[in-house]
Amino acid sequence: MDSLTSSLRPAAALGRQLLLLGGLMSDWCRTRPNEYGQQQCRGCDEVCSLLRWGEVQRRKDSQFRGCSQSRFFHSNFRELDMCATLSGCDTCRIFRRAFLLAQTTGLGAQSLEDPDQQWPVYAALDVSDGGDLLLLSIEAPHETVFRAAVRLGSEQCHTPRDPTRAGGRLRADFEELGKVVRDCHENHDCSWKYRWSDQNPTWLLEILHQNQVRLVKGPKNPVDYVVLSYSWGDPTTMTAAEWARIKGAATKTTNGTPVDQRLHPFSTWSLPETMQDAITITESLGFRYIWIDSVCIPKGTNWDTEASRMHEVYGNAAFTLAASSCTKATDNLLHDRSAWRHRNKACKLRGKWLYNDSPSLNAVRLGSPVSQRGWTLQEERLSPRILYWAGQRWYWSCPERQVAELSELSYSNTKDSPTGWSLPQNFLEVCRTGDEQQLNDEWLDVVEAYTRRDLARAKDRFLAISGLAVRFYNAKVESNEQLGTEEYLAGLWKDELARHLAWSVHHAADPDNHLQQFAPSWSWASLPLKVHTNTKHKFKQSEHFRLIGTPGVAPLPDKRKDRGQVIEERGRTVKVLEVEGRLRRFISEDSRKACWDDIERQHGGRTTFNFSIYPGCPVYARNIEDGRLVSMEAHRGEIVGQLDYLPTNGSKEKRGVGVCLPVGAEKDVYCLELGDSAMLLLRRAPGTSDAYQRVGVCLGYTNRKGFFYGCETRKILLC
Template identity: 55%
Template sequence: MLTQPMPESHVLSAMRALGNLLRASIPGSGLLWVLSDEGFPLQCKGCGEICELLRWGEVQRRRDSTFRGSSPPRIVHNSYVELDRCALETGCDTCRTLRRAFLLEQITSHGAERLGHAGNQWPIYAVLNLGSSGDSELALAVKSPKAVLYSATVHLTNDVRAVARNSRRAAPGPRPDLSALRRVVDDCHRNHECSSRYRWSHRNPTWLLRILPDNLVQLVAGPSEPVDYVVLSYSWGDPATMPAAEWARIKGAGTKTINGRPVPERLNPFSVRELPETMQDAIAISASLGVFYVWIDNVCIPKGTNWDTEASLMHEVYGNSAFTLVASSSTKATDRLLYDRLAWTQRGGACRLRDLWWLHNTPMPLDRVRLESPVSLRAWTLQEERLSPRIVYWAGQRWYWSCLERQVAELGESDWAASPADPCSRSCPQRFLELCRSGDEELLHEEWLDIVQAYTRRDLVAPRDRFLAIAGLAVRFYNAKAANGGAVVTEDYLAGLWKDNFARHLAWSVASAVEPRHNLRHIAPSWSWASLPLRVQTKTKAPFRPSAHFKFVAVRRVEAAEASYALARTETGDPSTDFINRGRAVEERGRGVKAVEVRGRFRRFISDDALNVSWDGIERKRDGRSCFDFGAFPGRSIYARNKGNGTILSKDAHCGEVVGQLDYTIPADDKPDQHPAPYVREGDEREIVCLELGELAMLLLVPDHDWGRPESYRRVGVAIGYTNRKGFFYGCETRSVNLV
């Protein structure tokens, strides 16, 4: 006998009743549901708040199908720990999606762990953002009364096909899928042209670690024939933030020498456990991927080695490697790379709500991993990345692969192939190598400026390595310009700048004036960005059109390196050796350049009759922008200085203003007897003179009387983009000056 089907309303009532029973049966979990009528996923009452946001979005779209805007925030859980418990105990699909979103935002393993720390337990707010084109997202934030501690994004879609494609992918486990990574690496080596295009030479590094069975490794001389090896790019860590014993262990991993040879303890097989954890796991990953040689700077550059020589060979070490393994998840060398990744300890895929919306996670963009990981703050790792044709980024919750032809995120969500016509059609770290190969001079100079901007914000344990940490990039740049069939090479390396586009390279600026006490004038001249303190944000890529009046004249002072420069420039008869030696010699000499002579239009920055006025007296805010009001000073020449951020303004009577940016602030303990000061003291602004670099770009200079030669000036800032005073240099004299 057939029975009539139960009405849908009765089914829902039965499910609610069952939910009440289950809720009552879970001790201490009054916050939890397990069933819902919102498309029948497992849910909790916090997810009901998200459904309210979705209802709000549906109402807006019914009123206006192109509506774009954000909902009021709603609290979906009282803390991350509560969210984590809900996802675990109830299997709530929505909470698992939200939990994973927070974890996927963490680049390091420590970041994921900190989500659960007691001091970070504040309410989780959600806001629905509706885009005009139909794209939508949930913006999540853990907010304390003072700040947003963590944020994350969950994406929404109505495209069932995309959700189905994602659901068919195998979910990762807590441990990385090294078999999938090996397929990606092998595919590049078999089917791409990365090796044939970008391998620099057939030479191996001077020393390599060979991986042996039974967790043993051995330091060996680089074989005479090319071998596959992995380079580890990692952060040593900040000695100020770790116990002294831990820092001693990291430094102690270095290879000692006796009479210039590595000690027997390294030349004989030794246990990988003698090395810090990041190195141990890098060795394990390399072996799992079928590569049995590894290069690690601290181990493979023995103490007492000529560091200058090794630094200038970095373009070979990285360019010839099978790939570079970037330890993006590590904050220091004692962090593990292989651990259970919290984002994947709970299974769960896309989640459907209200029959209309699918919630799903997306991987963090590779650019964020590159720019925000701890390793990106270490100066040495910049050239390690830019000189590597193939890179594995090892992030906190997944790995990423990048080569000239393809980028892949674990699970394949970010898989893309480069255009054959333009291998760098999307952002990729190998752009510098591609431009060196193609020889596009203008773009290559732009890329160098990008390198400078990325480099100056980074840190160095030893400031004396300021130039050494990019020596490999400089050698590669010069050789790209010199690879022209033996023609005369006009390019020259000048303390981090390049002669053929010198005016453009001089036009760098600081984002805001910096404290001067830790400047590096003992390492580089004032006109070089390398003279700035470490960890400074710079701007190098403002629009620039060179002045027809500016000319580089000559190098006037070089310290050291001249003898080795002359020797290295001597031709040996071996084209390959001569080519490499020339690049290394030019880079080595360039580090020692201290003064140059240039020629250009020249004038004073501030008129003799200018009145000094307060910055607050002329600055106004309009529509969130800064502007100026000179109504209180009709017909007067004036100047003003913002002591906070170092901006300085000069305005001649009846003319437009010029706003410059000074490099340094005035320190609180400024003493007039301290000479020479790298900054402009208060009251000395009238000493500033200007040298035209481009149509709307000038150097700000002050006389330097210590060098002992007339017409010598040191840089104190720059002015760029002064559209209100395009004729600032009209009729001015052209002079030759020495920049020191």
């Protein structure tokens, strides 16, 4: 029987599938023509019920806004796929495409067909001001595994042609993409406005014929080259052999020179799949050179120096290719785009047209594995032109145009910005205009985006944004003749130091993963990786706070050439700040300790405090779950601080001991005034009288404006 089955012809195999469709799935996949001449399955009947529900709600109230309960639509994605493919159900084809388009990565699209993730498919109707949506979901027993949406309209929208090359391979149409790239380079001002210099990278990968490449010195004259932005991946989730392949792509050196194997033509097949496909895309668009970090920064090269030149490498590139569809360097960037297996056509149910929206540019940017990697933040924000290669289509972003393959994007689809710019290019535009306030705001945005990302090596904490720091400094220095007063201080900037010191964490971090071996306690860079921070709040600096100096750091250089690079390298070495400001204890000596649960109240969706059980007494309390610390002096308003770290369990072997504030040491906390309603929470460094380490921050205490009245101004060291 097995041999007979295996010898079935393709037509017989299709017949077997149809028998299965007619048997096991007949209830939900049997179709019939509807009033619009389109195929409609039983699942579509459930969608029609949702549309009827929306009609009833609108008859009752023309201003109705709300969402229906979910209705079962299909048993799983495979059944949905078979209904779309074998039954030809037009609605299921729209729904199938919606699920696939919602997957940024190629792995996400593949996982829809994973036998272990075949869960029921549901649909709900969302009636809103922005237009009705069918919200789709695939629900596991205790979680939603996949989400997608289909838009509804009263008029038929333009149906673009499928963004694939003719034939069964479903590959990208490079001719269409080439037109977009050429239009930018030939007709947009951004082709010259944001170019940093006429310098090429030190090394480039030259693309030859027949899948051959070689490493060459960057030509003396400027050339058009593409830069690859990708994720190496998490080595803990790979086999040793796979991680060795990724690491093995690095160019080795002999006596400081790349090995001959790389200087002579070699096969692209020796490189990981993401790099191979990036080379194919680059060549298909007519470019001869590509820059890939591990290949074009040979081992033995001064990595610190090369890292601080990233503003030049990315700023001078023809465009940056962001490998949004890859979770690791051994993933293919090019693969079949199965969302377009069926012809793109109009579909209608109960008078409503159904159509697929392209996911927004921000959804693709922030939903890709590349966005979780620390190094790629500066790669994106230093790039004037970016090609995001997602699982089912590409996106182009430059300061003058955003395109989702065959579909123009409005600025509202990328970022609601008063300037109309999409987020990737905001940093470069502000650097170009040189507005000082906007520059400082942009740096704080960089910090928030950066601290939540991961790094393969924690010691790269400063290196991975060094290019951004150099670009920021140079934006403040208008010419080589003007040196300015700005200094880089371990991830912060001198001219607005008080504001930059007032960063906070959303939730106290795990002290065991701190990075104070690389950065001082007062810098956000000392936090563990992947911590969410807040840097943006109303801030007015205190007239009593000032920076005195940076003990132990080399004086500022007089040199003007490459000064930004020198300033950044010097800034990494700053460990201690000497400052002056008003200092006092955060909790009075006679305060009583309270249980957090006894004083916290939830009222009207906000948190309040009730100290009625401690009438006339100064009180303090600490929430050891999230790091909040509250102090209330008798007959005055309370003030709430946020500690940077959770307490350890007391084990002296843990790295976090000495970093966090131990339970019971709350009265040892001092506070240094930074602004009208901003203070640092400090603890005296062991064995010193005037040196303090940061343990947290307190912001927005409007009910205690006089907290520092009468306090003396002191000079202290922050370390």
